[in-house]
Amino acid sequence: MEAVILILALLFVAFVALGVFVSVKAVKAAKRGVDRTISQARRAVEDTTLRARSIGQLGVPGELAQLRVRLRTSMKATQDALHAGAAEDASLSESIALFERLSVHGRELDDDLRQMERDPDRARVAERLAGLRERTERITRSADSLRWAARDRARKFAEDDLSSLSEQIDVESGALRHWSTVEESAAAHEASAAPGQWPSEGRTDAERGAAEAIEPPVPHRNVYPWQKPARQARPETSN
Structure with a gap:
């Protein structure tokens, strides 16, 4: 019980x-x-705000916003393309690893651009704008290169698969139309018959029998009611 x-x-x-x-x-x-949803919502709001600044503001603030929008758009598009392709192509894992290293530089640049937006010393920010523009160009060019290489690779695989599939379909279509080959062989055999011969000459008994089997029957002559039967000849009588 105790147990x-x-x-x-x-x-x-x-x-x-x-x-x-x-x-x-x-x-x-x-x-x-919940954290992921909040982060996505915050990122969406920030992207919308940046786009509005890049369009509505002029001078250094507007250019800084444009650089951030360009950087974020390129990095996000490359990330989505690589991860989508990695589900079907395992060789993209190395590309994803390179992109992660590039993302570190992208986040550092985005932080620097954000700080420049808040910096009150516009003269100093204007002096550093050329360097920030160059860093943005290098990072986005690398990200774009990875993205387009992954897309070209996927398109090449799709074209190769389509070519192979088309060849298989052509072979299967020819196999399904095997009767056309037989008919062409029979026509060639008929054409090769010697001049002056009837088509039935030079053929096997099976071929002649098959041709005779498909000949239409002799039509039956109908007898109508108004037709009189033929008068039979009367037997001759002897005197």
């Missing part, structure tokens, strides 16, 4: 521990989901 009670107590403790573990995991997953 049964002990086993039940252990089972109860195990179920309670499992419930606590599952609850903690669910809470953490929900928290990660």
Whole structure:
């Protein structure tokens, strides 16, 4: 009896521990989901604000906003293209690793651009604008190169697969139309018959029999009611 009670107590403790573990995991997953949603919403608001600044502001502030928009757009497009292609092409893992290293420089540049936007010393910011513009060009050029290389690779694979598929379809279509080859062979055989011979000459019994089998029957002559039967000849009588 004591052993049964002990086993039940252990089972109860195990179920309670499992419930606590599952609850903690669910809470953490929900928290990660909420944090991800908040980050995406914050990023969307910031991107919209940057685009508005790049269009509405002039001078150094407007150019800084344009640089940030260009940097973010290029990096986001490359990230999406690489991760989408990696699901079908494992060789893109090296490209993703290179992009992660490039992303470090991209985030540092984005932080520098953000600080320049808030810096009140516009003269000093204008002096550093050329360097910031050059860094943005180098990073976006590298990101664009990775993105277009991944797209070209995917398009090349698609073209090769389409070519192979077209060849297989041509072979299968020829196999499905095998009767046309037989008919062409028969026509060639008929054309090669000697001049002056009827088509039936020079053929096997099976071929002649097949041709005779498909000849139409002699039409039956109908006898109508108004037609009189032919008068039979009367037998001659002897005197």
